[in-house]
Amino acid sequence: MKEVFQPNLLSSKVAFVTGGGSGINQRIAEQFAEAGAAVAIMGRDRNKAEAAASLIREAGGQAIGLSGDVRNHDQVSAALYETNKEFGRLDIVVAGAAGNFVARATGMSANGFKTVIDIDLLGTFNTAHAAYEYLAKPGGLVLAISAVQSTLPTVTQSHVCAAKAGVDMLIKTLAIEWGQTGIRCVGIAPGPVGDTEGMKRLAPDGKASWDRILGHIPSRRAASQDEIASLALFLASQGGQYINGTIIPIDGGQTAVGSYE
Ligand code: HXC
Numbered sequence: 001m002k003e004v005f006q007p008n009l010l011s012s013k014v015a016f017v018t019g020g021g022s023g024i025n026q027r028i029a030e031q032f033a034e035a036g037a038a039v040a041i042m043g044r045d046r047n048k049a050e051a052a053a054s055l056i057r058e059a060g061g062q063a064i065g066l067s068g069d070v071r072n073h074d075q076v077s078a079a080l081y082e083t084n085k086e087f088g089r090l091d092i093v094v095a096g097a098a099g100n101f102v103a104r105a106t107g108m109s110a111n112g113f114k115t116v117i118d119i120d121l122l123g124t125f126n127t128a129h130a131a132y133e134y135l136a137k138p139g140g141l142v143l144a145i146s147a148v149q150s151t152l153p154t155v156t157q158s159h160v161c162a163a164k165a166g167v168d169m170l171i172k173t174l175a176i177e178w179g180q181t182g183i184r185c186v187g188i189a190p191g192p193v194g195d196t197e198g199m200k201r202l203a204p205d206g207k208a209s210w211d212r213i214l215g216h217i218p219s220r221r222a223a224s225q226d227e228i229a230s231l232a233l234f235l236a237s238q239g240g241q242y243i244n245g246t247i248i249p250i251d252g253g254q255t256a257v258g259s260y261e
Pocket of ligand 1: 112
């Protein structure tokens with residue numbers, strides 16, 4: 001977002017982004033790199049993570065791709081170790097990896113529910129917990145990617161709603177526990193974001209699904225990935241340094257609307 005932010009906003013900073021091989025998290029990694037940060041992208045699919053890192057390098061940025069599943073603490077620790085070895089410090093951790101499928105509670109198994117809790121909630125804990133020893137103190141940031149589902153009960157999303165509500169409380173609690181060290185813990189809660197895997201799943205019928213979803217949003221449109229990444233960039237920048245222990249909605253007003261408009 002060259003028209004909004006000064007160049008080199010994050011120069012000399014190092015960021016670690018989970019789920020950075022696609023979607024919002026990839027765009028966050030790219031904006032961080034455009035702002036001068038060195039970026040480590042971790043994903044379950046090493047090829048996707050490496051492809052995203054390679055795009056950043058081709059654009060003149062610094063990036064590496066690492067494999068790891070956020071459900072596995074050892075794998076996250078190993079990726080953070082590699083990041084520290086490569087770049088020598090850690091300033092920003094984005095807990096972005098998420099899982100989702102569309103099913104009513106009666107249509108999912110206990111393991112299906114647990115899978116999303118493990119990726120979204122346990123994965124955020126593992127990422128923050130494993131990063132703690134490396135994060136700059138003061139100055140470190142743990143940024144969780146929550147969702148409006150953390151406060152808006154959503155049919156077919158019981159697993160995501162429960163997981164993201166947990167993510168919000170985890171972030172607030174870590175902010176209190178870690179505040180004295182100078183590490184900040186913040187969440188952002190996007191509504192619908194265009195061209196993402198999550199929205200493809202929630203809007204399987206294309207335009208008809210989109211019209212129904214956007215009809216509940218005061219701004220009557222989805223966010224762009226750039227808009228979500230720009231909020232992440234602001235929070236990581238000097239301008240965001242007093243924002244801590246909170247979850248910031250970025251949803252075109254979706255969570256301001258009650259059941260009736
Ligand atoms: C019912 C389902 C299901 C479905 C999977 N399961 N898909 N149940 N309906 N459509 C069940 C399986 O049957 C299994 O339970 C359990 O979930 C685990 O499935 P696996 O395929 O073995 O798991 P895994 O390979 O780890 O894949 C995890 C996943 C998958 C979440 C199911 O979709 C995934 O990897 N997603 C990552 C990408 C993604 O989802 N991105 C979107 C994030 S968007 P049983 O009992 O059979 O063993 C997002 C934003 C949220 O999070 C806000 C919404 C916009």
